[in-house]
Amino acid sequence: MNAPTISHISCADCPIRHRAVCARCESDELEALDAIKYYRSYEAGQPIIWSGDVMNFVGSVVSGIATLTQTMEDGRTQMVGLLLPSDFVGRPGRDGAAYNVVATTDMVMCCFRKKPFEELMAQTPHIAHRLLEMTLDELDAAREWMLVLGRKTAREKIASLLTIIARRDASLTPRGAVNSMTFDLPLTREAMADYLGLTLETVSRQMSALKRDGVISLEGKRRVSVPDMGRLFEEAGDDSDGGFMS
Amino acid sequence: MNAPTISHISCADCPIRHRAVCARCESDELEALDAIKYYRSYEAGQPIIWSGDVMNFVGSVVSGIATLTQTMEDGRTQMVGLLLPSDFVGRPGRDGAAYNVVATTDMVMCCFRKKPFEELMAQTPHIAHRLLEMTLDELDAAREWMLVLGRKTAREKIASLLTIIARRDASLTPRGAVNSMTFDLPLTREAMADYLGLTLETVSRQMSALKRDGVISLEGKRRVSVPDMGRLFEEAGDDSDGGFMS
DNA sequence: CGCGGCCTTGACAATCGTCAAAACATGTGG
DNA sequence: CCACATGTTTTGACGATTGTCAAGGCCGCG
Structure with missing residues (x-):
């Protein structure tokens, strides 16, 4: 039932060559x-x-999307990270996984057994440096998300999520500064709720509200059009567009 | 009006020698x-x-406590980190500060000008490695806090915060596994609210509720006694005591 | 004593969660 | 092709938790 095994690809041809942990090598x-x-x-x-597994x-x-989630005994779950192409999975120097990692789309990963990777990292400052840089970026992202979770309203949370996805989409397929955008939502309503600390009903209602107010329009359930990105940034409550418009 | 300048102390005598960024040197x-x-x-x-400053x-x-906060235009603020002795401030490779850093008690810091530190770090894998380790720990802490912010009730949030402070206090002044504890709360109600994504009124009410229910008792506003740490962990909704009881 | 922080408490309102029903899409088997 | 089952999403009604606004208490300090 597994997807077919992937044949060996040269690093030189790797699509994430310049952004992953190996970027500086x-x-x-x-x-x-x-x-x-x-x-x-x-x-x-x-x-x-699974969290706790060795x-x-x-x-x-390499391709596809995965989620990082934490759960409580009673089933409440919170997404704590979204893993996109070039993102790193796992923590050198620790045996057990701290979170559940689940593929939300078909995915391909470039893996290293932990032991040899750790040894190589000890000898290769370029890898360690890049990993530090990526970890610091993730820490910033996590802290930005803490503001979303702790202080934003449901509507602002939805707009913030759409903003993030739009920004990522724009960085993958650059098209210059434009005021309108269309992109796919790679998450179910439930996954959005887990990301935002809401219920899926509230997510659905706020999506409908943003549609009703003309901030977004939907083609099917998953494809989102934003006629005016500036308006979306305002709805997200951000004090800047994060350098999106330029 | 500044506190007096501190004289130069040998690293060998430094109280955070074995836990800070220099631990492996x-x-x-x-x-x-x-x-x-x-x-x-x-x-x-x-x-x-201040956020945005160079x-x-x-x-x-070295000693004392500082907070890391983010604010929105309209004044809503979220604490995104609590800096305790041995914690690192600043990000090599970036000029601007991303957050507001404020001393909440009298504090002493051991500083390095950024440029020379970056150069030294490039030549000293022990520093880079330790910084990576510390950053990964902070990332884990931030993600754990995302669960608190996104999914816990007000009461659970308060209990979670008390748990964290108790755990830190225990690690500073180890006393073996005990079931009861007393410690100082280094935060105002407002700072607690900013940490937990609540209003200060809700914090006050839930502190009163925990006191009424015998989970904690207060001596003055800031000194907290916990007769049964196990009970506090339950109230926090954690599925384990995080290795506190042993 | 009176002032200013900080904290507590109350009354009320708003947001968001819970429970429930139904619409809609998708895939399977007859 | 239809019938049916399953999973996802939308929408509504209602209730609970938390926020807002307001008043007053406690405590240290000039």
């Missing part, structure tokens, strides 16, 4: 990584790791 | 750090950095 360092890497694919919906690998998302 | 590396470090002190209430130093908290 020289060609010899890349060869060392190439020697220990392997690809794994996951189907949409498949769990990658993790004997780390890796980078 | 050998003696020669420590000498290099010692050569570029300087101490700064701040009085309770003083701002250390930051020309980084450093470690």
Whole structure:
């Protein structure tokens, strides 16, 4: 039932070559990584790791999307991260996974067994530096999300999420500064709710409200059009557009 | 009006020597750090950095407590981190501060000008590694806090905060596994509210409720006694005590 | 004593969650 | 092709939690 195994691809041809943990590597360092890497694919919906499980690998998302979630005993769940292509999974220096990682679309990961990766990292400052840089970026993102979770209204939360997804989409397929955008929502209403600390009913209602007020329009349930990105940023309550318009 | 300048202290005598960014350094590396470090002190209430300001130093908290906050245009504010002794302030590789940093008690910091520190870090894997480790810990803490902000009730939020402070206090002054504890709350009700994504009135009400229900008792406004830590963990909704009881 | 912070408490309102029903899409098997 | 089952989304009615506004208490300090 697994997706087919992926054949070995040269790092030089890798689509995330310049953004992943290997971004700063020289060609010899890349060869060392190439020697220990392997690809794994996951189907949409498949769990990658359960919180508490022993993790004997780390890796980078090559394509597809995964979510990082935490759950309480009674089932309440909170998404704590969204993993997109080039994002790193796993923590060198720790055995157990701290979160559930689930593929929400079909996914391909570039994996390394943890032990050899840790050894290589100890000898390769370029990898360690890049990982530090990526971790600091994730920390900033997590802290920005704390403001969303702690202080924004349901409507602002939805607008904030749409803003983030739009921004990511724009960075993947640059098209210059434009005022309107259309993109796919890679999350179910429930996943959106788990990200935003809301119920799925509230998410649905606020999506309808934003549609009714002309901030967005929907084609099907998942495709979103934003006629005026500036308006969306205002709705998100952000004091700036995060450099989106330029 | 500033607190007096602190004289130069040898790293060997530093109280945070084994936990800060320099924890892994050998003696020669420590000498290099010692050569570029300087101490700064701040009085309770003083701002250390405003979000957006240029930051020309980084450093470690030696003593005292500071808060990291984000604010929206309309004044809503969310605390995104609590800086305790040994925590690192600033981000190598970035000029502007992303958050407001404010001393909530009298504080002493061990500072480095950013440029020399960055250069030293490039040559000293022990520093870079330790900083990565600390950043990963902070990321975990931020993600754990996302669950608190997104999914917990007001009562659970308060209990979670008390749990964290109790745990930190216990790690500073170890006393073995005990079932009851007393500690000082280093935050005003407003600061607690900003941490928890609540209003100060709700914080006050829930503190009163926990007192009424015998989960805590108060001596003055700031000193908290917990007769049964297990009960507090339950109230926090955590599925474990985080290794506190042992 | 009186002032200013900080905290508590009350009354009321607003937001968001809960429970329930129904619309809609998608896939399976007859 | 239809019937049916399943999963997702929308919408409504209602209730609970939390926020807002307001008043008053406690405490240290000039």
